[in-house]
Amino acid sequence: MGISKTEIFTDQQNEIAVFAKAFGHPARVAILQHLFKIDTCVCGDLVNEIGLAQPTISQHLKELKNLGLIQGSVEGTRVCYCINPENWTKMKQILSNFLNQDVSIKNDCC
Amino acid sequence: MGISKTEIFTDQQNEIAVFAKAFGHPARVAILQHLFKIDTCVCGDLVNEIGLAQPTISQHLKELKNLGLIQGSVEGTRVCYCINPENWTKMKQILSNFLNQDVSIKNDCC
DNA sequence: TTACTTCATTGCAATATTACGATGAATGAC
């Protein structure tokens, strides 16, 4: 049906999935990498940096903003974006907990 | 168009996106968590454990298997799945590199 | 053999995502 049955999963599982989905597109990965590389707010040049049309970039930025991973502020005609450090750290911990659960895989299986 | 323009991004960016997408659905998160919890191969009871229909689970398992994150072996009428430790570690390093790039965010922005 | 179990595959419907042209809103320059 194209709709995920989120109600049968735990809040934690849904939260992991929502954050992971944010990185599930290379454009959003590229946007975040660029914001980290510049290490301050980026004003306007994201469309040139990434190779997609302006409405498409705007849409990806909106998704990242809705998740709280980035924040933007208006500077005249431009809008400046940067990482939201608190929320990035929060997200990182949630995903790291999931990724680091590989305690002890028995090799007497499969 | 529903199709991602992967050709304009680096291999690394596409790789991050592909792995992240694997966790972008709570059912796949739940499957992986269960495999880790059981800590050995799981034979058959995934449909009862997760609350989705059998073809749906089979489809999610196929995606995880195609990415190499899990592996399966036939045991009679049953099929047993477990985490692929090598590929899980590989994936974890790729995603961790991305998540851990928060070196120094200047707070004189935004 | 038949019946049963387990899982994969097919086919389909509903929803989501991606991308962009066109347009609008807000600001700055003049």
Next chain:
DNA sequence: GTCATTCATCGTAATATTGCAATGAAGTAA
């Protein structure tokens, strides 16, 4: 005021994803 710039939003088309019923394939049990 006009004009240009920048970014958001709307509308739409194409593709992807999710979910399940029906069916198929392969094994076990009798």
